[in-house]
Amino acid sequence: MPDKNETLNLQGVYNTLYNATTRPDFKFAVSRYFVDEWVPVLGPSLAWLIVGLRQQCFWNKRRNWCIVDKATLAAETGLDKRTIERLLKKPISRWFVLDITHRYRYRHQLGKKVRDKNRYHLLLDEPLSPRHQMGLAQLLQTVTPTSNDRLGAALAAVETLVNMPHLTDKISVTQSNPKNLTPLSVPALVQQAAGFNLETHLHDERAAKFDRLCAQLHNLIVQPNKIYVGWQYYRLKWVPLLGHALAWLIIYLRRHCYWDESSGELRDTYTGYKKELAAAIGQTTRNLANIMNNPHLPLFFTILNPADGRNKPTRFRIRLVDEPLTPEDQQKTAASLRQQLQGQIYASDPETGQLNLFPLFGQTSTRQNFAYGKISENMPSSDPKNRRVGPAASEILPQHDAQNTGKIAATTPKDSLIPQNEYQIQKQQIPPVAAQSNGLLTLLNDLGVQEPTKSRLLANPNISVAKIGAWYLYAETQPGLFDPRSYVIKRLLADDPPPEEFLAFARLTDDTWQLFESAVQSLRAGHPPQAEIPPDLIEAFISWTNVYTELNPDDVRRLLNLPPQLFDLAPDSDKPLNAELADGVRLWQAALNELQLQMARQTFNAWLRQTEVYQYSNYHFVINAKTKFAQDWLEKRLAGTIQRTLEKVAGAPVTVEFTVVD
Structure with missing residues (x-):
């Protein structure tokens, strides 16, 4: 039996060679405010240098200083020593690097002191960007009341700003930043606007409240809880290969995407203009074109629709789940595999050479199928249009289960790339809407809901079989949602109401689903359906075809001998409109026409088609x-x-607020 005082030395190991190489648990964090506001101001190289210095401070027991030599900084950031010195001499670097202390040590061989590692004192909190600092100073001048009680006036001004809606938009000035702008904190800006010195009021009980409100105001602007977490493997290995500008571009694209590891929800596409992307990383459009010629770029994102003109947006698909191996690590990994597997052939992509390490260890990867190498053209797309039923794909038309209502009985194509366990989820059966008293319990059991979640759902009087079926039908139509069951359970626990059209789908009978399916086959052939659709189901059928097929609603109405439905966004005719509200309705309708072209029809119909202008002013x-x-x-x-679309239509800055009016 080991001695109680004996020390146990534990060492963690990775179960795959890929994890041992990339170390996915070894991460770095950078705030979204830094990515959005500071990267364009600092420039890509200086921004990565500051991230590297902050990482050294984190390793130094999370202090606000670090001692590091330039060789280490150069290796981590891909910069040479002279470039590091030049970047740290820029005035804008003083907003983050507060002080640099040159340290010396005596060398007996030379008989004199020589330069040693420098000591860097850094600001770890995000300072206000120059444009936000200028905008906040201007706004404070307008909201600070005139009073002999300077501290009271300052408190009133800060409280006004803390409760002001859309504060960040109001302080985002567009004028150029002066080169000699002095960095000031929020308390310093407030003291400057109110004309007082806090040091003379230290004994005032309101001084603590002033500090607390200023910290709250700073957090409202900077939002320190919103961060991007990346792998250190990307920062240390890929940044020198990609270049600083392209590395920030990849982070900027990833920052606009979303992946939930627990539910499997993946939204990996982004649509934007190249001019906006260039401005986001502090580059010109011409430089952006040169940057995107990097040979490693296809490993991180692909362009789905290359924009031919300058005014057309570009759609990207971004890699989110993991990082590719660098070419150097590819060679090392291949050599290691040859030794360990004794000549067995390792799996690799013949086009990119990226290794697929998981099959070698007899494991099934739970990552997305483009986790290694080039994105497959046949992979399940996150674009709703690509997930719809094509003209030549009638065999995978949503088939309604003959024994169960409100569910698509998915058929698994033989050449499908979706794992079989995901089809098992899709094949979960939803009992009929007209269920018995125990139908809800049976449905939850079929979905695999366990305690205590099952008891919570059964105790909710708003939960019904139709509601569960509606959420399940909705989840199956969402792009990138690989685990519909978990998504449905989350929505049910939150007691969110499902979209009305999917609630109507869940209440359709078996015969109605079969009628819709046969009618679609006839409409694709260009002639009216053989079986007449009842008048009370016409609108449900048009909505059903809009969700599950590629057919245009106006074409469906034409083949059914119905008048086309005009898209009218104006309020009801019995509600009088004043001139200002009429202008708002006109601008909103123009914006919706633009938005309808920018996004998938399904997304537009689900979230924007039924919206209307409730109030409009200035x-x-x-x-x-x-x-x-x-x-x-x-x-x-x-x-x-x-x-952005409203500002483009209106030709002026706008603010948007969403509400619910019965």
Whole structure:
């Protein structure tokens, strides 16, 4: 039996050679504010240098200083020593590198002191960017009241800004940054605007409240809780190979995407203009074109629709789940595999040479199927248009289960790239809507819901079989959602109402689904359906074809001998419109016409088609999203796109607010 005082030496190991090479648990963090605001100002090279210095501070027991030699910085950032010295002499670097102390040591061979490692004192909190500092100073001048009580006036001004909606938009000035701008903190800006010195009020009880409000105001602008977490393997190995500008571009694209490891939700596409991308990394459009000629670029993202003109957006698909191996590590890994596997052939992509290490160890990768090498053209697309049923793919048309209502009985194509366990999820059966009293319990059991989640759902009076079926049908249509069951359970626990059209789909009978499927086959052939669709199901059928097929709703109406439905966004005719609100409705309709061209039809129909202008004044839009769930989705997913489109249509800065009006 070992002695109680005996020390155990434990060493962690990786179960795959890929993890042993990339060390995915070894990460670095950078705030979104730094990516969005500071990278264009600092430039790509200086930005990576500051990230490297901050990482050294983190390893130095998270202090705000570090001692490191230039050779180490050069190796980590891909910069030479002279470039590091030149970058640190820039005035803008003083916003982050507060002080550099040159250290010396005595060398007996030379008989004199020589330069040793430098000591760098850094600011670890994100300072306000120059444009935000200038904008906040201007806004403070307007909101600070005139009073003999300077501290009281400062408190009133800060409280006003803390409660002000869309504060970041109001302080984002567009004028050029002066070169001699002095970095100031939020308390310093407030003291400057109110005309007082906090040191003379240290004994005042309100001084602590002033510090607390200033910290709250700084956090509202900087939002330190929003960060990008990347692998150190990317920073240490890939940044020197990609170049600093392209490395920041990849992080910028990833920062606009989303991946939830627990639920499998993956949204890996981004649409934007090249001019915006160039500005985001502090480059010109011409430099961006040269940067994107890097031979390693296809390992990180691909361009889905190359823009022919300058005013057309480009759509990207970005790699999110893991990092590719560098060419050097590819060779080392290949040599190691040859030795360990004694000549067995290792799997590799013949086009890119990227290794697929998981099959060698008899393991099934749970990563996305483009985790290694070039993205396959046959992979399941995250674009809703590509997930729809094509004209020649009638065999995978959503088949309704003859014994179960409200569910697509998915058929597994033999050449499908989706893992079999995901098809097992898709084949989960949803019982009929007209279920018995125990139908809800049976449905939850079929979905594999365990305790205590099952009891929580059964205790909720708002949970019904139709609601579960609607959420499941909706989840199956969402791009990049590889685990619909987990997504449905999350929505049910949050008690979110499903979209109305999917709730209607879940209530359709077996015969109705079969009628819709046969009608689609006839419509594809260019003639009306053989079996007449009942009048009360016409709108449901048009909505169904819009979700599950590529057919145009107007074409469907024409083949059914129905008048085309005009897309009218104006409020009800019995509601009088004032001139200002009418202008808002006109701008919103023009913006929706633009948005309809920018996104998939399914996304537009689900979240934007039913919206309307509730209030409008001085380029401030209050949009009625109809449901709370739609409001949350618009605020979290589409707010930026909507605001940019409105500003393009209106020709002026706008603000957008979403609400729900019964």
